[in-house]
Amino acid sequence: MLKIFLLSVFFMGISLVLSSYVRSAYDHLPTLKQEEKGNAQDVMIKAYGKAGLEWTLKGKNLYTKNGNILLISALLQTQKEKITANRAFINRDTLKGYVEGNVQIVGENFYAKTDRANIDLKEGKVWGNTKVILKEEGKETYGESFTVELRPLRIIIKKAKVKLE
Numbered sequence: 001m002l003k004i005f006l007l008s009v010f011f012m013g014i015s016l017v018l019s020s021y022v023r024s025a026y027d028h029l030p031t032l033k034q035e036e037k038g039n040a041q042d043v044m045i046k047a048y049g050k051a052g053l054e055w056t057l058k059g060k061n062l063y064t065k066n067g068n069i070l071l072i073s074a075l076l077q078t079q080k081e082k083i084t085a086n087r088a089f090i091n092r093d094t095l096k097g098y099v100e101g102n103v104q105i106v107g108e109n110f111y112a113k114t115d116r117a118n119i120d121l122k123e124g125k126v127w128g129n130t131k132v133i134l135k136e137e138g139k140e141t142y143g144e145s146f147t148v149e150l151r152p153l154r155i156i157i158k159k160a161k162v163k164l165e
Contacts, residue, residue, distance in 0.1 A: 039063045043071075047095055049122040053078060053151060055095075059088070067092045074099060076121070081150050082106045083119070083126065095121040103128075105148060110155065111135040112148065124150035132157060139164050 043062040047055040055078055059071030074088035076099070086101025098118045105112040105126055112135075117128040127147040134141040134157060143157035 045069075047121055049095065049124055053121075053124045055121050057088070057090070064092070069097075076119070078124075078150070080108050083117075085117075088119075090119070090121070107150070107153065109136060109153075112146065112155075114146070117146075126150070 040062045045057040058075040061072040063070040069090045071088040074085045076083040085099035085103045088099045090097035100116040103114045103117050114132040115130050129145045132146040140163045142161045144159040147156040
């Protein structure tokens with residue numbers, strides 16, 4: 001009887017050791033991360049920022065990969081502002097990214113043009129360290145870098161040169 005009891009305790013101990021070994025080996029196996037990919041044509045997406053800022057994102061082509069969006073021939077607009085560019089790269093979760101290629105920012109009282117700009121759609125902010133041309137009523141401003149806050153409207157241009165019309 002004692003032999004049977006000791007033998008059963010021995011097998012239970014061995015099974016515990018083996019199960020913990022299998023679990024630890026399983027934890028060290030490389031995991032396959034499922035990659036999210038997709039593309040679409042002639043798309044429109046709605047995105048929402050702070051203070052009721054609602055964005056409509058449009059493009060001829062849309063590509064997604066792991067939460068990042070690439071829009072080709074991009075148009076990003078609110079009720080009052082519009083940003084157009086050849087390409088827009090946006091993180092779907094943070095709504096931050098950048099636009100590049102013939103970037104135009106149009107508001108009710110201004111027009112800005114640059115080659116590349118960073119964007120934060122939640123905050124309603126556009127900024128860049130590239131040359132910019134800003135056209136407002138009766139003047140053109142040229143600068144080396146810029147920041148445009150859309151709500152409330154605030155435009156900052158560094159190293160600005162103003163040309164009055």
